[in-house]
Amino acid sequence: MLDGYLPAKLSEALDMMAECDCIPFAGGTDLMVQHARGSGVRPCFDKTLLFVSALKELKTFDLMGKTLRIGAAVTLSELLENAATPQIFKEILRQMAAAPTRHMATLAGNICNASPAGDTLPYLYAMDAEVILQSRNETRVLPVADFITAPKRTQRKNDELLTGIRIPAAEFNVESYRKLGQRKGMSLTKASFLGLASTANGRIEDIRIALGSVAPHIVRSRKIESKLTGKNIKDIPGILQELQKDYSALIRPIDDARSTAAYRKQVSLRLIRDFLINCMLKKIP
Amino acid sequence: MKIEFTLNGEKKHLDVHAATRLLDVLRGHFGLIGVKEGCGEGECGACMVLINGRAMNSCMIPMGNLEGKNVITPEAFCQSERGRIIEDAFMEAGAVQCGFCTPGFIMATASLLNANPDPDEAQIREALSGNLCRCTGYTAIVRAVRIAAGKGAGAC
Amino acid sequence: MKTGISKAVERTDARKKIRGEAEYIADRHFEEQLYAKTIRSSKAKARILEIRLPEMPADYFAVGRNDVPGLNRMRTVVSDHPIFAEEQVEYIGQPLFLLVGPDREKLCDLADMVNIRYEEEAGVFTLEEAEKQDTVFTDYQYRKGDPAAAFRDAAQIIEEEFRTGYQEHAYLEPQGIAAEYRNGILYVYGSMQCPYYVRNALLETMAIPDKQIRIIQTVTGGAFGGKEEFPSLTACQVAVAAKKTEKPVMMIYDRDEDIRCSTKRHPSLIRCRAALDKNNAVTGLEMDVLLNAGAYNGLSPVVLQRALFSATGVYDIPHLRVRGRNYRTNMTPSGAFRGFGAPQSIFAIEMLMLQIAVRLGEDPLEYKMRHALKQGSQTCTGGKVREEVKLPEIVGKIRKMSAYVKKQKNKKPFSGIGASLFLHGCGFTGRGESDIRGKVILSKDKDSVTLRVSSVEMGQGAETVLRKIVAQSLDIPIEKVNYAQVDTGAVPDSGPTVASRTTMIVGGLLQECAKEMKARWRECDRLEIEKVYQHPSWLHWDDSTFQGDAYPVYSWGANIAEVEVDPISYEISVKKIYAVYDVGVPVDLRTLDGQMQGGIAQGIGWATIELMEGEAGRLKQSNLTDYKVPTSMDTPEMEIAYVNNPYPYGPFGAKCAGELPFVGSPPAVAAAVSDALGRKINYIPLTPESLMESDNED
Numbered sequence A: 001m002l003d004g005y006l007p008a009k010l011s012e013a014l015d016m017m018a019e020c021d022c023i024p025f026a027g028g029t030d031l032m033v034q035h036a037r038g039s040g041v042r043p044c045f046d047k048t049l050l051f052v053s054a055l056k057e058l059k060t061f062d063l064m065g066k067t068l069r070i071g072a073a074v075t076l077s078e079l080l081e082n083a084a085t086p087q088i089f090k091e092i093l094r095q096m097a098a099a100p101t102r103h104m105a106t107l108a109g110n111i112c113n114a115s116p117a118g119d120t121l122p123y124l125y126a127m128d129a130e131v132i133l134q135s136r137n138e139t140r141v142l143p144v145a146d147f148i149t150a151p152k153r154t155q156r157k158n159d160e161l162l163t164g165i166r167i168p169a170a171e172f173n174v175e176s177y178r179k180l181g182q183r184k185g186m187s188l189t190k191a192s193f194l195g196l197a198s199t200a201n202g203r204i205e206d207i208r209i210a211l212g213s214v215a216p217h218i219v220r221s222r223k224i225e226s227k228l229t230g231k232n233i234k235d236i237p238g239i240l241q242e243l244q245k246d247y248s249a250l251i252r253p254i255d256d257a258r259s260t261a262a263y264r265k266q267v268s269l270r271l272i273r274d275f276l277i278n279c280m281l282k283k284i285p
Numbered sequence B: 001m002k003i004e005f006t007l008n009g010e011k012k013h014l015d016v017h018a019a020t021r022l023l024d025v026l027r028g029h030f031g032l033i034g035v036k037e038g039c040g041e042g043e044c045g046a047c048m049v050l051i052n053g054r055a056m057n058s059c060m061i062p063m064g065n066l067e068g069k070n071v072i073t074p075e076a077f078c079q080s081e082r083g084r085i086i087e088d089a090f091m092e093a094g095a096v097q098c099g100f101c102t103p104g105f106i107m108a109t110a111s112l113l114n115a116n117p118d119p120d121e122a123q124i125r126e127a128l129s130g131n132l133c134r135c136t137g138y139t140a141i142v143r144a145v146r147i148a149a150g151k152g153a154g155a156c
Numbered sequence C: 001m002k003t004g005i006s007k008a009v010e011r012t013d014a015r016k017k018i019r020g021e022a023e024y025i026a027d028r029h030f031e032e033q034l035y036a037k038t039i040r041s042s043k044a045k046a047r048i049l050e051i052r053l054p055e056m057p058a059d060y061f062a063v064g065r066n067d068v069p070g071l072n073r074m075r076t077v078v079s080d081h082p083i084f085a086e087e088q089v090e091y092i093g094q095p096l097f098l099l100v101g102p103d104r105e106k107l108c109d110l111a112d113m114v115n116i117r118y119e120e121e122a123g124v125f126t127l128e129e130a131e132k133q134d135t136v137f138t139d140y141q142y143r144k145g146d147p148a149a150a151f152r153d154a155a156q157i158i159e160e161e162f163r164t165g166y167q168e169h170a171y172l173e174p175q176g177i178a179a180e181y182r183n184g185i186l187y188v189y190g191s192m193q194c195p196y197y198v199r200n201a202l203l204e205t206m207a208i209p210d211k212q213i214r215i216i217q218t219v220t221g222g223a224f225g226g227k228e229e230f231p232s233l234t235a236c237q238v239a240v241a242a243k244k245t246e247k248p249v250m251m252i253y254d255r256d257e258d259i260r261c262s263t264k265r266h267p268s269l270i271r272c273r274a275a276l277d278k279n280n281a282v283t284g285l286e287m288d289v290l291l292n293a294g295a296y297n298g299l300s301p302v303v304l305q306r307a308l309f310s311a312t313g314v315y316d317i318p319h320l321r322v323r324g325r326n327y328r329t330n331m332t333p334s335g336a337f338r339g340f341g342a343p344q345s346i347f348a349i350e351m352l353m354l355q356i357a358v359r360l361g362e363d364p365l366e367y368k369m370r371h372a373l374k375q376g377s378q379t380c381t382g383g384k385v386r387e388e389v390k391l392p393e394i395v396g397k398i399r400k401m402s403a404y405v406k407k408q409k410n411k412k413p414f415s416g417i418g419a420s421l422f423l424h425g426c427g428f429t430g431r432g433e434s435d436i437r438g439k440v441i442l443s444k445d446k447d448s449v450t451l452r453v454s455s456v457e458m459g460q461g462a463e464t465v466l467r468k469i470v471a472q473s474l475d476i477p478i479e480k481v482n483y484a485q486v487d488t489g490a491v492p493d494s495g496p497t498v499a500s501r502t503t504m505i506v507g508g509l510l511q512e513c514a515k516e517m518k519a520r521w522r523e524c525d526r527l528e529i530e531k532v533y534q535h536p537s538w539l540h541w542d543d544s545t546f547q548g549d550a551y552p553v554y555s556w557g558a559n560i561a562e563v564e565v566d567p568i569s570y571e572i573s574v575k576k577i578y579a580v581y582d583v584g585v586p587v588d589l590r591t592l593d594g595q596m597q598g599g600i601a602q603g604i605g606w607a608t609i610e611l612m613e614g615e616a617g618r619l620k621q622s623n624l625t626d627y628k629v630p631t632s633m634d635t636p637e638m639e640i641a642y643v644n645n646p647y648p649y650g651p652f653g654a655k656c657a658g659e660l661p662f663v664g665s666p667p668a669v670a671a672a673v674s675d676a677l678g679r680k681i682n683y684i685p686l687t688p689e690s691l692m693e694s695d696n697e698d
């Protein structure tokens, strides 16, 4: 077995993916931790590492019409530095890890790692982002929300590489993001909340709410969102309890080393309330 | 895997296992003990180096990802003009105690000042948040970065 | 204070560290060196039925208890921890044996193939369980005055219970140690605070005379008590391995191994009862201190002693009944950690005094000050406060610095301000110093001198400070004063680097040497002066009754913390810390500031984010991803000042300083959180989870 392979171009990478059992290796900030064996010891991988982070084809970043297209090898730092990255997304990225990790980590890696604590996921779910999966013979496009099937599981086939992410544009006039970690500096998320809305004349035209780290998957419900769409902001307090109850059924957190299920649930409901009441009410003309 | 990279200004060719950590290569192969293993999981920053001018944790970097990269370690960095200014600033501020974290902080400082020669306190604290120090409470380190920036470490 | 001894000099060890030239133990390499990996118990309490090893390749060895030439126990206060486990294991992570060989990766492979069968037994984990099952290791008590009468005559009795959690030292350099035999002499190198503790442990475990042992401290990347007794254990292990394999053996801990298996700060449960007279003054106090010592007692008895002798904090409480117990549980052993038992008690007494004041509607700081010790007061153990107590000056200064009164008045919701008053007994507890009788040597060679001590530089600045004390006493440049490599073969036993004793005790002895040397400077080119610690004759201590002067003198301080609590998430932001200390005379302001800032930050961590919980013997937070210490973004701005109060028996008037800041910040932060939320705080760490749980609003 080859220990590692550095393809010169994408087609070569896809050939490798087709012909042998490889682990696509981007920034490595998840992989190196997951396979670490201790002080002074080389991490142990049972497959060939296919290093994709230098592939030019995956380093692209552009706007196609209103859709942001991000290559799989673009790092979080590069996203942060790019003027085309929406502000709220930057806010999320800024709170991920710390600079040295962001200089290496990729958005694609965060998606493929498929952790409910992955910090970019609430945003990608809320924006209806899609991933592009390529194999030697085929290209598929899937919504991120479908691509991720369970914690640590995706629909990626063995011979596929994730080559890019597409984020359709949308304008919001209410944006709120909260990441709760164990401390202020670099920490993994114990619960996160993203609320995006656009309102006009005191009415909700579009609203999207996504929560991270409080269920086996990112919590986003179009059904609940549709109860809000078209509503008058003034009427939200009247249905708040019902909405919280709806979300409560979807929020199914766990106890772990970083937090408790009870806290995660309660704080999520508080963040939802804060967004729907405090953030939205400011938008009443 | 055959890897070619630049280490402290010199071209290096190595034939190593692709998953070998840069940290182990620097310490074991090149005897560069300024990079240290504090955690091996990206949490502490003691193993930090500059790669193409940016601070990264060498415990997170497999050699396979290093092809064509330009690596600077604390040892060599401190020989540079900017390195000397930062070193003096750390001395002046009293930013060194046990020293195990220090070379990593030097790398993080260099990386910050590369990108932002005149950072404010919040930006400094943000930029150093990938490095742990258990001795100083960070006050002196933040001050050192301020002093270094004031003396033009970001400009040279 | 910006002049004389207090004026900062350049740290003598710092440039090397910045440039990455300083050699820590992991940076050393010995010819033909082998590595050691520890195989550990995966059960909290069990009998070992069988150990099945994989076939060992050439050059690979298993090293265990049958290889121990002497006593299979680590020597410390209570020598109960086996070097390698015998039939029984008492905690998860307990060392069973070492795998030793040239390649670390191969050792990992071999470790994965080790198979151990256990017969599990029921364990004891929490203090509550331990108390119920009475698994007590040590039970101490003492009293003062007539507590029964104080409670009988009390106008009011207030009862409270306080809890503090585990804390991991999280020194940045993990534990590391190496041993080799050269010419019949056992050399041990490593990251450590107490080379002579290590030597004493090896004497018994290796059963060889002290002439055949040399312990050499390598540059130490932080310790905080975590490298006080623990390296004695690992040193014995690698020494046994070096003897068996006849090769140098190096052992460097992984971070998660270090967190899981090295000592921690003792979790505590402290029950208090206070008797108030009709003037609302606290006249009587009962305090019952329970510490979770973990599976072995080790040096927990002395930790407990300091906890008990700090019971009343800075307060003069005439009638006391103090009891303390160390409990055995099936948890990783607890051990030394900056503050050494005092932080737990000081937290309890500070929160108690705050709560009483709040209940009485009094200003906490004023209420506390009414009870403050003064020069001539009796200490809790019936000793005497000999120094001038400058608390009024300290408090005056900190009030002004922090605009305390104004901020108290203009309080916004969910923001709070809190104060703590505290002290720390300098040097060893009780008879400690007179038992150890630290020795130092100062020798002169033409125009330069060398100081020989066993006190180590571990980040706190000992090297600079001790060199500076000698240099200034001799009136020569600091460059002319060498700090001899700490090597038990070459330096005398000046005691361990603990208990904030290095500057005051060891520095004091060095100053005496230097004074004598100065007088005899022209006598000859070579001169050697040796001094041994003499316990001042006026200090009295009775170890059987815990009566007398537990400490020769105290350092004092006050902290004020400002916090904000997020009303939605209950996350705490410590916004600012003000601190004023009396450490006698600061020996080097920059070094001292560093100690204070670091200690404050570590205390904030313990009080807020550093949650470590046991779960059936397993520590839930066992790496730096789950166990969080403060980063630069979690640490507030700090404003620090000192009051001058020269201690006649300390070098240049210095007292102790290293542990003091740690003692002060946790109660100040907790008091501020209490203020912000308008509720009692009886525990730390104040995680958002715990704060929200006790809030029934939703």
Ligand SMILES: Cc1cc2nc3c(=O)[nH]c(=O)nc-3n(C[C@H](O)[C@H](O)[C@H](O)COP(=O)(O)OP(=O)(O)OC[C@H]3O[C@@H](n4cnc5c(N)ncnc54)[C@H](O)[C@@H]3O)c2cc1C
Pocket: A023, A024, A025, A026, A027, A028, A029, A030, A031, A032, A033, A052, A072, A095, A096, A097, A098, A101, A104, A105, A106, A107, A108, A109, A110, A111, A112, A113, A117, A118, A119, A120, A156, A160, A161, A162, A163, A186, A187, A188, A189, B041, B042, B043
């Ligand atoms: C110190 C530290 C702090 C962190 N903090 C955060 C945080 O705050 N928030 C957060 O969400 N995460 C955090 N992480 C986790 C990690 O950094 C992120 O998940 C990151 O985005 C992963 O990207 P990567 O490029 O490093 O992934 P890698 O480790 O390279 O890969 C991750 C997974 O994705 C797969 N993969 C990568 N690229 C492709 C591709 N093109 N096609 C198919 N599969 C692919 C890999 O095979 C692997 O399974 C942290 C990690 C560390 C070490």
Ligand code: FES
Pocket: B036, B037, B038, B039, B040, B041, B042, B043, B044, B045, B046, B047, B048, B057, B058, B059, B060
């Ligand atoms: S050793 Fe690399 S970040 Fe800690």
Ligand code: FES
Pocket: B095, B096, B097, B098, B099, B100, B101, B102, B132, B133, B134, B135, B136, C172, C221, C222, C459
């Ligand atoms: S100086 Fe010791 S960890 Fe920073």
